[in-house]
Amino acid sequence: MKETSKLSSPIAEFNGVSFRYETGSDVLKDIQFQLQPGSFHFMTGESGAGKTSLLSLMYLDNLPTKGRVRLFGQAVDTLSRKEKARIRRQIGVVFQDFRLLPHLNAFDNVALPLRIAGTKESEIRRHVSELLAWVGLEKQLRAYPAELSGGEQQRVAIARAVINRPQLLLADEPTGNVDDVMAKRLLYLFLELNKLGTTVVIATHNQNLIKYFGFPRLHLSKGHLELLGPSNNKYVDLATKILNRGEQ
Numbered sequence: 001m002k003e004t005s006k007l008s009s010p011i012a013e014f015n016g017v018s019f020r021y022e023t024g025s026d027v028l029k030d031i032q033f034q035l036q037p038g039s040f041h042f043m044t045g046e047s048g049a050g051k052t053s054l055l056s057l058m059y060l061d062n063l064p065t066k067g068r069v070r071l072f073g074q075a076v077d078t079l080s081r082k083e084k085a086r087i088r089r090q091i092g093v094v095f096q097d098f099r100l101l102p103h104l105n106a107f108d109n110v111a112l113p114l115r116i117a118g119t120k121e122s123e124i125r126r127h128v129s130e131l132l133a134w135v136g137l138e139k140q141l142r143a144y145p146a147e148l149s150g151g152e153q154q155r156v157a158i159a160r161a162v163i164n165r166p167q168l169l170l171a172d173e174p175t176g177n178v179d180d181v182m183a184k185r186l187l188y189l190f191l192e193l194n195k196l197g198t199t200v201v202i203a204t205h206n207q208n209l210i211k212y213f214g215f216p217r218l219h220l221s222k223g224h225l226e227l228l229g230p231s232n233n234k235y236v237d238l239a240t241k242i243l244n245r246g247e248q
Ligand SMILES: Nc1ncnc2c1ncn2[C@@H]1O[C@H](COP(=O)(O)OP(=O)(O)OP(=O)(O)O)[C@@H](O)[C@H]1O
Pocket: 021, 022, 023, 024, 027, 045, 046, 047, 048, 049, 050, 051, 052, 053, 054, 096
């Protein structure tokens, strides 16, 4: 098997990484961290701190201006197109602006990664319906993105990102358009995925979620990254509570 399947290597590794857009100065400065397999992090920092930019380096949308990024053990600047596509298939992304395909309904947007992977239609029907029901959209399966509210589109985007059980899930402010009860429910979905082995990074401004779940934080401030420890480690119990009580 290829290097990417090594269990012991970090899922992502940043060494002295700086990044700037074509116009402007460095938005990420000398970033250094590793994401271990099976870890769960929040990514925090004020608006403009560089969260979306850092995530974009992790799903290969941008390359670092300086330093080295490794994903699944492979240096990203040496990847062939084929290798890049293979790595991307292992990453689920919830974009801050959703990026749903406008000509596909909710069901077909979520089904897309399974169809690309060649999953049987009967299985697709079951998995997609179940997942959309879990995120509270059982009545909107046939609705097109333009017919959905912001929070509904966001939930479709989340379902699409997790349907394939990716090895790495990157979610950019995935609860920005839903209420707190739904936000916690969605976090529980990410937690379930994490229990199955997915490494998770969630960029969020939501202080309630940060306090409630207490995952360790990748904190950005003016382009610099700081690793902050968990604020508590009882998240599994707390998450179970959400399910049992319908919310806190
Ligand atoms: N495509 C772009 N071209 C040039 N500059 C950009 C681009 N995208 C973002 N920036 C700049 O990079 C910096 C970091 O932006 P980024 O979107 O990563 O922040 P963020 O932490 O995700 O903010 P928010 O919480 O508002 O989503 C900002 O100063 C922003 O203006």
